[in-house]
Amino acid sequence: MTLPSYECVLCGLPQLETRDHMFFHCPFAKACWSYLCGNFTPVANVHLNLESLKCKLKVPFFMEIIILGAWSIWKVRNDFIFNQRPPSLYGCKQLFK
Numbered sequence: 001m002t003l004p005s006y007e008c009v010l011c012g013l014p015q016l017e018t019r020d021h022m023f024f025h026c027p028f029a030k031a032c033w034s035y036l037c038g039n040f041t042p043v044a045n046v047h048l049n050l051e052s053l054k055c056k057l058k059v060p061f062f063m064e065i066i067i068l069g070a071w072s073i074w075k076v077r078n079d080f081i082f083n084q085r086p087p088s089l090y091g092c093k094q095l096f097k
């Protein structure tokens with residue numbers, strides 16, 4: 001599929017919208033994860049990020065938090081692309097809640 005742009009819409013930086021960037025390394029995603037797990041620092045490997053979140057969240061429902069966090073980021077991204085709703089950390093927090 002050819003698209004007009006493959007850059008991240010959440011941060012506005014000239015970054016390719018990869019899975020790792022959008023969900024872990026984008027400044028917007030980092031702010032969202034900081035809200036959910038203040039002491040989490042993303043690394044280059046997605047599997048290590050999931051393991052790190054599991055260890056730092058220290059709750060049996062860690063996977064539900066990770067899935068809802070990622071879904072909230074994804075929904076904010078789609079709301080911007082399809083509904084022209086600017087990304088906001090507040091909006092992401094509301095989606096998560």
Ligand SMILES: [Zn+2]
Nearest residue numbers: 008010011026
């Ligand atoms: Zn970004």
